[in-house]
Amino acid sequence: MNTWPDTRLLDLLGIEVPIIQAPMAASTTTAMVIAANKAGALGSLPAAALSIEQLREALSEIRQASSGPVNVNFFCHQPPAPDAARDQQWKALLEPYYRELGADFDAPTPVSNRAPFNDAACQVVEAFRPEVVSFHFGLPEQSLLDRVKATGAKVLSSATTVEEALWLEQHGCDAIIAMGIEAGGHRGLFLSDDLNTQIGLFALVPQIVDAVSVPVIAAGGIGDARGIVAAFALGASAVQIGTAYLFTPEANVTASHHYALRHAQASETALTNCSPGARHAASSTG
Numbered sequence: 001m002n003t004w005p006d007t008r009l010l011d012l013l014g015i016e017v018p019i020i021q022a023p024m025a026a027s028t029t030t031a032m033v034i035a036a037n038k039a040g041a042l043g044s045l046p047a048a049a050l051s052i053e054q055l056r057e058a059l060s061e062i063r064q065a066s067s068g069p070v071n072v073n074f075f076c077h078q079p080p081a082p083d084a085a086r087d088q089q090w091k092a093l094l095e096p097y098y099r100e101l102g103a104d105f106d107a108p109t110p111v112s113n114r115a116p117f118n119d120a121a122c123q124v125v126e127a128f129r130p131e132v133v134s135f136h137f138g139l140p141e142q143s144l145l146d147r148v149k150a151t152g153a154k155v156l157s158s159a160t161t162v163e164e165a166l167w168l169e170q171h172g173c174d175a176i177i178a179m180g181i182e183a184g185g186h187r188g189l190f191l192s193d194d195l196n197t198q199i200g201l202f203a204l205v206p207q208i209v210d211a212v213s214v215p216v217i218a219a220g221g222i223g224d225a226r227g228i229v230a231a232f233a234l235g236a237s238a239v240q241i242g243t244a245y246l247f248t249p250e251a252n253v254t255a256s257h258h259y260a261l262r263h264a265q266a267s268e269t270a271l272t273n274c275s276p277g278a279r280h281a282a283s284s285t286g
């Protein structure tokens with residue numbers, strides 16, 4: 001048991017306040033990362049939706065504007081194999097919505113641009129040497145992970161179960177993001193795709209804290225000081241906050257997304273498996 005409050009993450013990452021501005025692909029801007037850094041938190045740049053050139057530009061901008069540590073976040077999922085027949089089935093199912101909204105049913109279906117971590121992205125990490133690299137959906141293959149660690153970056157990844165937390169610790173994570181079922185965006189689950197394994201943050205954090213020896217970061221449904229205090233009481237060393245940052249002026253959210261965030265009832269958020277375990281409606285378009 002660590003002493004309370006657990007300040008290990010502040011020391012590990014060199015930040016002043018135990019808050020990680022969550023990486024949110026397509027919603028987090030460089031301005032958000034810079035503002036979070038300037039406030040003493042850890043700003044996180046999501047790379048999944050950026051080209052390599054965009055990633056370089058974003059990191060240059062952040063490095064010029066802020067001297068604080070920065071986190072760069074990558075997906076390391078297995079991209080699904082193209083399947084025209086399956087896509088056609090989906091489209092047929094969605095046809096009434098195309099008609100209702102006047103969308104072009106015959107236009108090609110956009111494909112996901114969420115690219116997994118690879119050699120080119122690793123070269124950017126080696127060139128810019130961010131202080132922290134976080135991953136979603138487990139960890140990349142060992143040779144890439146070794147290269148990231150050789151830059152001196154601290155490595156984080158999200159666990160949605162105790163089993164995933166233990167796996168991440170055994171594979172070299174310096175700290176673990178405990179991702180409760182409340183968390184917005186894609187769930188980072190990677191050892192199982194059984195949604196019955198997913199539990200709430202209050203149950204998950206103390207179990208992971210007891211199971212691993214590295215610091216634990218609580219993520220999911222934390223929107224104000226009460227949530228932060230509760231996470232600390234459960235043994236977390238920091239919190240990672242996402243959806244609440246979508247209300248900041250630096251967030252890249254459409255007017256309709258913003259409206260939905262402000263007006264949705266708690267019961268309107270749903271967990272789907274349409275993209276890997278994503279929480280949709282009120283909390284996310286991730």
Ligand SMILES: Cc1cc2nc3c(=O)[nH]c(=O)nc-3n(C[C@H](O)[C@H](O)[C@H](O)COP(=O)(O)O)c2cc1C
Pocket residue numbers: 022023024025027046047048073135136179182183184185186219220221222240241242243244283284285286
């Ligand atoms: C719109 C959106 C996009 C997200 N994109 C990412 C991402 O690119 N990488 C990642 O590791 N987590 C992503 N997440 C998850 C967040 O990093 C974080 O764990 C989560 O938002 C915490 O829960 P909260 O939204 O209830 O605060 C996303 C979350 C949201 C809401």
